[in-house]
Amino acid sequence: MTDEQKKKLEQKLWDIANTLRGKMNADEFRDYILGFIFYKYLSERLQAYADDILKGDGVKFLAIDETTTDGKSILAEVKHATVEALGYFLNPSELFSAVAKRGEQGAFILGDLSTILTNIERSTMGTASEEDFDHLFEDLDLTSTKLGRTEEAKNALIARVLTHLDAIDFRLDDAKADVLGDAYEYLIGQFASGAGKKAGEFYTPQQVSTILARIVTTGKTRLKSVYDPTCGSGSLLLRVAREVTDVGDFFGQEMNRTTYNLARMNMILHGVHYRNFDLKQEDTLEHPQHEGRLFEAIVANPPFSAKWSARPLFLQDDRFAQYGRLAPGSKADYAFVTHMLSHLDDNGTMAVVLPHGALFRGGAEGAIREYIIREKNWLDAVIGLPANIFYGTGIPTCIMVFKKCRETDDVLFIDASTCFEKGKNENRLRDEDVDRIVAAWRGRAEEARFSHPAPRAEIAANDYNLNIPRYVDTFEAEARIDLTAVARQIAEAETAMEPLDAQIRAFCAELGLESPV
Template identity: 75%
Template sequence: MTDEQKKKLEQKLWDIANELRGRMDADEFRDYILGFIFYKYLSERLHLYVDQELLKPEGLTFATLDETAQADVLAAVKDACVEALGYYLSPSELFSAVAQRGAQPGGFILQDLADTLDNIQKSTMGNESEEDFINLFEDLDLNSSKLGRTNEARNALISKVLGHLDAIDFQLGNTDSDVLGDAYEYLIGKFASGAGKKAGEFYTPQQVSTVLAKIVTTGKKRLRSVYDPTCGSASLLLRVARELNYSNANKTVGDFFGQELNRTTYNLARMNMILHGVHYSSFDIAQEDTLEHPQHIGRTFEAIVANPPFSAKWSAAKIFESDDRFAEFGRIAPASKADFAFVQHMLHHLDEDGTMAVILPHGVLFRGGAEGDIRKFLIERNWLDAVIGLPANIFYGTGIPTCILVCKKCKEADDVLFVDASTCFEKGKNQNTLGTGDVARIVAAYRDRAEEPRFVHRASRAEIEENEFNLNIPRYVDTFEPEARVDLEAVSARVAAINVEMQDIDKELAAFCAELGLEAPL
């Protein structure tokens, strides 16, 4: 698919999404359109698998099987699908079948659709995939008055949307492209741009995700595991996968792990993983509060990426002082700002040969108290690898400048790399963005670790200690640019020339005023 075709597809999907908008907020009609697209994906993925892998030798096609007369064949197909894909749909439950029934005059599909989505989940019960599919469609309330005041109105709207989606070919049979995955990511980004402060709960701008992904994959072609403790829609995890050209045929990441507090976003993350071709057995996304109720205790990961909520509140309960995640630091992050609690949690789960990259507000670089002590511990243990300052106004819902902290437990370097990328952005109407060149420059600075005036500095631990473990970037990267020298003689000569010109102008003005019988201005 060409870039032009891709753009047309993305615009088409956005137009379809807006069919649902009505009286809904962005995050509400997002859940419907992404849920329907996901249903279409599950349907087409299963249809393709059954026709090509199971029924082709028999000369049969899945959609034409008689669900009564060929029940024994379908039973065998179901067992194979649940084992291979994790779920099952009958021929009458395929997306195209439901959409076509809805397109018929008088076709009422609301109950059919609700039953189908429920049956997808039921097909996984008692199997390894159950946890990854349970309540996956719970946010698709087909009886919501926001879809229409009557059942007929809701049915007409849903039928129209399914019909539009049914006409789109997502090219699932093309293993060399990820048309649907790209389109899904595009829609999530579009919804994030209209969701204000809520956007930060589920989406990290693609260019920033790319920077983090390139950092944690530096020098590696494969990863045993990757983890995001505040995974949102799983966009960071999937960006790491893309950086390593992950696919069904090229499993360059062993396993994906994540945790997400928001229930709706947790559902979106699981959909996103499956839709991007990550097998249900290869990811473990949990739903809970990461700091208060961690769900991956005892595990460590080769790569960790995160964009936690900035300066969030947490309990900071005394019991956490003896928690293995925080105990060795001797301090826990304050209740009013959980930024370093996330850092401590991530470091606890980091493999000895792993790399973590986390986005945080600038306050973590210089605030005192417990945060200052934690910062000191990081530096004295030589776990802090780099501090990268990002531009202001590049995240949805906040205009504050942010930074990336990169940590390793086994560093080659005995210094800390400081990168001031605050000017690396493209100005936007409402929001700034990192351009392709900006991303490349930031990543090259991290990988090369070469000094560059007003951009990169390698600070020794002694230098940082002299600054009392304050990591404020301007202390290490001098961005001061002296003002251009003023040639006073040239300025004086110019002023004199202007005065002469003014005298001539005054004489000309006085002559005009005399002709008009007016008094000339002084």
Template identity: 65%
Template sequence: MTQVQLQQLQKHLWNIANDLRGKMGADEFRDYILGFIFYKYLSEKAITFANELLKDEGLAEKYHQLDENNPEHAELIDGIKENSVEEVGYALAPKQLFHTIAERGRQGEFILDELSNTLREIERSTLGAESEDDFANLFEDLDLNSTKLGNNANDRNELVSKVLTHLDNIDFDLSNSESDVLGDAYEYLIGEFASGAGKKAGEFYTPQTVSTLLAKIVTQGKQRLRSVYDPTCGSGSLLLRVKREVQDVDMIYGQEMNRTTYNLARMNMILHDVHFAKFDIKQEDTLIRPQHIDQRFEAVVANPPFSAKWSADPIFLQDERFSRFGKLAPSSKADMAFVQHMLHQLDHNGTMAVVLPHGVLFRGSSEGVIRQYLIEKLNVIDAVIGLPANIFYGTSIPTCILVLKKNRKNTGDILFIDASNDFDKQKNQNKLLPEHLDKIIAAFEQRQNIEKYAKVATLQEVKDNDYNLNIPRYVDTFEAEDEIDLNAIAQQLKELEQQSQNTDKVIAEFCKELGIDSPFAEVK
């Protein structure tokens, strides 16, 4: 598929989404349209798998025509479903296929009950299988009885049938080796929803350029990763971006607190053709109930919610993630708590990159203590990268990336990069362009002083700054004004003085003509 065709597919899907939107907010109709696209994907993948098995039966390309009421067909269907659960993780009967239900809706039949049952059957087909956790309650946000879809059942049925019909006319072409085409389109839709979701967007989506930057940092010099982990994974886009930067990732791990976003992340993994056995996404509050606490990961990435609240309960001082620091991040700002958690999960030869608000670089109190411990005792902070303001959805604050490594090569210094002035100003927010990313990555890899952009600061310099990592302390981006011409200023003052004297003289002469005293005692 060409880039033009991909853009056409993306635009077409977005137009379909807008058909569904009605009066719903972006974060609401997002769940419906992405859920329907995912269902179509599962259906087409099930057909492809089943037809491959049917070749030996002389029924190639016939799965959708099999009749469960025919005993011979029923036996074939049962065998295919059993194999499908084992191989692709779920099963769909011919009558449950997307096209079958969409066609019934096109003919004016009432399909909501059948559709709801089908979505639940997909989940139930995995019970007791290895894929059970990855499909459990996956469609729970698709409430087809919601009045958001229409005031009565017939209105809801008409709208859903219309959307399914539109989607049914699109060929996802899963047989094509370019399996990421649909994944790219899905990512595009998530990004479009994020741009309209306001503050909520930060809960589920990291701008693609920032994801790419983090991914390039943690995969530097590597073609393969044993594992990658995101403790606040949102829709999973950042994890998938890391996967794209290397030839293969053995295992993908993530945790997400929001239930709806957690479902979106699992769909995103499956839709990007990540086998159910190669990802493990959990739903829980990472700081309170971490789900992978005993594991260590080669790459750790995250864009945690900025300055989120957390309990900061003193009991966490007994938690191995925080105990050695002797201090907890304040309850009003969990940023450092996420850093401590991620560092704990990082393998000895791994790299972590996390997006944070600038405050973590210089705030004092407990955060200052934690920062000093990271630098002085652990020596794990490898680089600090300043990003432009207004590049994230839902907030305009400037941010930074902290890069940490447990087994650093450059143990005597910390690299500072100020990329805050390099961006493309767009209508609603700023954007990093490929050339901006290339500049950052080049500076990160070269690790050299670059005037007004990068500084390799010794640990002694950092210590002399009381472990304050605020980037302007190390990278001087001040642009001096043109040299002041004192002679020119003197000439301007002389001219002004002359003008003033001339004005005084005119006023004095005018007063004399009127026969009144001049306000000036003397006019020279």
């Protein structure tokens, strides 16, 4: 698929999403359109797989009669195979295209649709994929009055959306391009741009994700594991996968139920097998779900300065005990940092987005920061990002990079605060800005007004305050004025004006006027 075809697909999907825009706000219609796209994907993927395994028998999946004994026998065998391979099952009559056609012909499909979505989940019960499909469609509420005041109005709207989606070729046979996955990511980004403060719950801007992903994959072509403790829609985890040839397993945790469902859909839509991702829905700090595991790459964009319990009991928790202090209850930034460090493998790299305040705030945060640098030498880099590049907040942010086995005794500071393109609502990092930041981190060289590798002694002299202007001087010195050159230029200008002055004096004399020169 060409870039032009890809853009057309994205625009078609967004146009369909706008069919619902007048009925509800962005974060609400997001759940419907993304849920239906996911249902279509599951249907097409299952049909292709079933047709393949039935090829030897000369049978097409859609041609199987579900009412006959032979049909039921064939479907039972297909179900066993598809649940094992794909994790779920649908009957031919339950496929997206079949339901969409019934809706286009004027049939009432809401009841069937609700049953089918439930059946997808039921088909996984008692299998290895059960947890990954459990209540996956719970946010797709087909009874909502926002779809219409009457059942007929709701049915008409849903039928129209399904019909439009059914006409789009998702190109699932295009093995070289993750076409649908890209389109899904595009839609998530579009919804984020209109969702205000809620956008930060499920989406990290693509350019920021790319910086994090390139940092944690530098020098590697394969990863055993990647982890995001606040995984949102899963976009950051999937962005890491784009930078290497293979990721063994994906791990993540997300507190918001709707966003957690979105992340599971996103994984499956990107072709991640249900056995290769382990996403949990819980509060990461209060109820961690991956205790004892170490990960080769860790990325995160936690909620900025979120509140947490900071219970004294956590001082006995292995994630926090060694620091002797807990992050304050009003700001959980360092609680997330130390949680992530407890899961970082010795050969791993961790990159996390934080508010600028995490660089210089004192108290418990200052003590934790000092311990990480002075006692452990785990802090590898601090990258200052431009303001207003995250949806829903304009506060300045930074990326902190950590490694447990470092070969250097300095911390690289990068001031990328001016590396952006101004947008209507948010600023945007350009591709060249992303490339420059990543290249500076990899090269660790001194660059005037942009980067500086600071020895730990220099950081200690600054009392472990990491405020970037202390290390990267961005002051533009005023140009020195050459007074001799200025005087010469004035004299040359006066000489050039002499003929004109003479003409003015002569003209004034003829008219009997006093000359102004």
